[in-house]
Amino acid sequence: MAFFREYSTTLSAVLAVNATRLAVEGEEKPLxxxxxxxxxxxxxxxxxxxxxxxxxxxxxxxxAAPVVVLGYGFWRHHFGADPSVIGKTIRLNDKxxxxxxxxxxxxxxxxxxxxDLWAPIAQQPYFASGSHLLTDFSEDGSGVQMWxxxxxxxxxxxAEEELKSLAAELRRQHPxxxxxxxxxxxxxxxxxxxxxxxxxxxxxAEGRDEMFPIFALAGALCLLILAFACGNLGGLLLARxxxxxxxxxxxxxxxxxxxxxxxxxxxxxVLLALLGSAVGLAxxxxxxRGLMLVTEAPAWxxxxxxxxxxxxxxxxxxxxAVLFGxxxxxxxxxxxxxxxxxxxxxxxxxxxxxxxxxxxxxxLVRALDHATSTHPGFEYRQVISIDPGLSTHGxxxxxxxxxxxxxxxxxxxxxxxxxxxxTDTPPLGNRVSAANIDVDxxxxxxxxxxxxxxxxxxxxxPILRGRNLTRGETHAIIVSQSMARFLWxxxxxxxxxxxxxxxxxxxxxxxxxxxxxxxxxLVKLEDxxxxxxxxxxxxDELPSLFVLVKTSxxxxxxxxPVASIAKSIDxxxxxxxxxxxxxxxxxxxxxxxxxxxxxxxxxxALFLACLGIVGSVAYAxxxxxxxxxxxxxxxxxxxxxxxxxxxQLSLPVAVGLLSGVAGxxxxxxxxxxxxxxxxxxxxxxxxxxxxxxxxxxxxxALLPARRALRIDPLxxxxxx
Numbered sequence: 187m188a189f190f191r192e193y194s195t196t197l198s199a200v201l202a203v204n205a206t207r208l209a210v211e212g213e214e215k216p217l218x219x220x221x222x223x224x225x226x227x228x229x230x231x232x233x234x235x236x237x238x239x240x241x242x243x244x245x246x247x248x249x250a251a252p253v254v255v256l257g258y259g260f261w262r263h264h265f266g267a268d269p270s271v272i273g274k275t276i277r278l279n280d281k282x283x284x285x286x287x288x289x290x291x292x293x294x295x296x297x298x299x300x301x302d303l304w305a306p307i308a309q310q311p312y313f314a315s316g317s318h319l320l321t322d323f324s325e326d327g328s329g330v331q332m333w334x335x336x337x338x339x340x341x342x343x344x345a346e347e348e349l350k351s352l353a354a355e356l357r358r359q360h361p362x363x364x365x366x367x368x369x370x371x372x373x374x375x376x377x378x379x380x381x382x383x384x385x386x387x388x389x390x391a392e393g394r395d396e397m398f399p400i401f402a403l404a405g406a407l408c409l410l411i412l413a414f415a416c417g418n419l420g421g422l423l424l425a426r427x428x429x430x431x432x433x434x435x436x437x438x439x440x441x442x443x444x445x446x447x448x449x450x451x452x453x454x455x456v457l458l459a460l461l462g463s464a465v466g467l468a469x470x471x472x473x474x475r476g477l478m479l480v481t482e483a484p485a486w487x488x489x490x491x492x493x494x495x496x497x498x499x500x501x502x503x504x505x506x507a508v509l510f511g512x513x514x515x516x517x518x519x520x521x522x523x524x525x526x527x528x529x530x531x532x533x534x535x536x537x538x539x540x541x542x543x544x545x546x547x548x549x550l551v552r553a554l555d556h557a558t559s560t561h562p563g564f565e566y567r568q569v570i571s572i573d574p575g576l577s578t579h580g581x582x583x584x585x586x587x588x589x590x591x592x593x594x595x596x597x598x599x600x601x602x603x604x605x606x607x608x609t610d611t612p613p614l615g616n617r618v619s620a621a622n623i624d625v626d627x628x629x630x631x632x633x634x635x636x637x638x639x640x641x642x643x644x645x646x647x648p649i650l651r652g653r654n655l656t657r658g659e660t661h662a663i664i665v666s667q668s669m670a671r672f673l674w675x676x677x678x679x680x681x682x683x684x685x686x687x688x689x690x691x692x693x694x695x696x697x698x699x700x701x702x703x704x705x706x707x708l709v710k711l712e713d714x715x716x717x718x719x720x721x722x723x724x725x726d727e728l729p730s731l732f733v734l735v736k737t738s739x740x741x742x743x744x745x746x747p748v749a750s751i752a753k754s755i756d757x758x759x760x761x762x763x764x765x766x767x768x769x770x771x772x773x774x775x776x777x778x779x780x781x782x783x784x785x786x787x788x789x790x791a792l793f794l795a796c797l798g799i800v801g802s803v804a805y806a807x808x809x810x811x812x813x814x815x816x817x818x819x820x821x822x823x824x825x826x827x828x829x830x831x832x833x834q835l836s837l838p839v840a841v842g843l844l845s846g847v848a849g850x851x852x853x854x855x856x857x858x859x860x861x862x863x864x865x866x867x868x869x870x871x872x873x874x875x876x877x878x879x880x881x882x883x884x885x886x887a888l889l890p891a892r893r894a895l896r897i898d899p900l901x902x903x904x905x906x
Contacts, residue, residue: 189356190332196345197334201226202307203296204330206314206578207760210264210303211277216760217260217302219278220295221310227255229335230295236261237272237287245306252283252309258291260302278303279313279579279758296333298487314580411539411791416506456507463503467491534838534845536795540879541846542853543788548871549854550781554774563706564613565646568604569766570735570745571612572752577729579759586728589755593733596751602739603748607640608723612732613708614769623684630672633709636723636731642703644736652680652701659722664701669717697721734766741765792879796886799835828888835887843879847872 191200202223207216224246227239235258245253254276256265265271275282283305294300305313307330336345437447474489491499574593576586594606611617611634619634639655642648642664651670655662670679679702685694708718723731733752737744745763752761814827854866 196340196348198337199229199335201333208278219303220301221307224306232293234287235290246308253286254283255287255304257302261288459503459507463499467499530838533798534842536798537842538846540791540795542850543791544875545850547785547788548875552871566766566770568737570741572733573762581729583725583728602737602744604736604738605644607644607734608638608731610636610727633718636721644734647706648704650702661697662700663697664703664720666705666718668705670702799886
């Protein structure tokens, strides 16, 4: 961090955040803490609710007194919102620290989940004795997230290019610790003029990034749905204008001018739009509150709309009234109703959008069903994951080895435990280690996992060829079947070598393939193309390892004694124990929300399209009442009448269906990362969506068309 802060010319500030857990005196459970660079509050423009925020000059200096800023929720819970808390001393990990401030309730830093405590990252070694987070290149630093604020006029792309060159220079200075292809790609952070810096080694998998295509799609289609709703409203107002033709003619006859009539009709449209905006705000509050309860959103988030949201809703309503209420008013006053092409175009566009949404929703539902019913290549239902958090507590490799050996031996004696293993990248977790390699002219991005020999037994991943790792091996590796197929498609992978990393003397380290394991989707359930390489565990990785426990009994029965054993070895640690099937469900949660959101939008669009069809048919009947009466007087059959009324919709509906299918096929290419093991041209999703729409559209057209069959021919012949 210090290197990039010193040499970067594209960033005006560099921030760092490391989330961890700390024991707080008086609390039964460890609390979530964030060690941050002291300039974080200043760069984010945050002001303290009480006291002060961290000061870069005062709190980051060598030998500075340990200080802490309290989260708003923790201040209310632990101190009863006592304003005299400033200056008091609390004990974190049995180390004293002075409270200097309390953050406001709406502040959560650079994440949605507001931590309970904030402390300077420069003081983390004080709270976690033995921690070398800021001074070495070990995996202990994998939890640190870096952020940069762009200088005025600098684009994210320019900053990313500079970060690549700086990473290359850092590697030149430290060739033993940084891999040849290790880099720091940047991505927009969502904060003004800021860039998030991610390390390809030891990064966390971000659901927000994976969900971006879904969010972008939902946002764009919400605007489309709004436009269609307004268009439908305009069509209904136009049809209503036809019904009020006699009223308008009487008003003109008694002296009402065109301007007065237009103002009256337009005022009705504005009132309707503003009432709709008010109802939309209320409904939005209810829906958002429900979503927050379902998704367990942070408590500090409020679903209440502020003045900007209210102003936006009112503005949208007024614009809708102007665009889609004024034209029907003008046509009603001028007694002109010749907008057949516009109505047909609107119907076709609505049909296309409805098909796109329904097909995409069908694809996501199918993908979700496939993910839950298809084996990911490893066992997760009977596995418990333990994160001892040894690196956070400053464990040395030797001390970590003693802890892990004791933990494994005690767990193996526990009834219901089949096997125990170690890994630095637990399946379905948030830690991802990746690197680019070049083997015989073929380049690939590999997922790196350091495991012990029992890993494959614990995760039920078969060794298909060759042998397993043995304890004490250093240069042997096992590759996944997908990697063997990609890098050596025409020859056996056993005995092949490639370079990964550098030794203490700076010379390249060659690894030999000794086995081929079954392909497993350990990181992304939707991606079966990832290639995994399993390395032996090295000594400096011991403090950051996870423990995996495979059980023969239901994991719900074993998890409590497992957690008790992990805690009993060192009461000063706070092992995080969870069932892997919980992680599996968490991985699918994004897909579930995507399918539900797009599905809901799809049915809203379907309803609006059907409403448009109803309005169009009703308008056609009102326009052709006299013609229908003549046809019936001449002996036309009811089916002929229905056919004549509905026929004019066949072309826009057919064109809309074809356009929707083509649009869904093109759009689904962007969502391939969200499709869990199914094709973006899945026939079941396409045929199901088209069938649902066709059946609903036919019903929507027939309901108002029945009015044509009830027309009295004698009254129709006298219809003006």
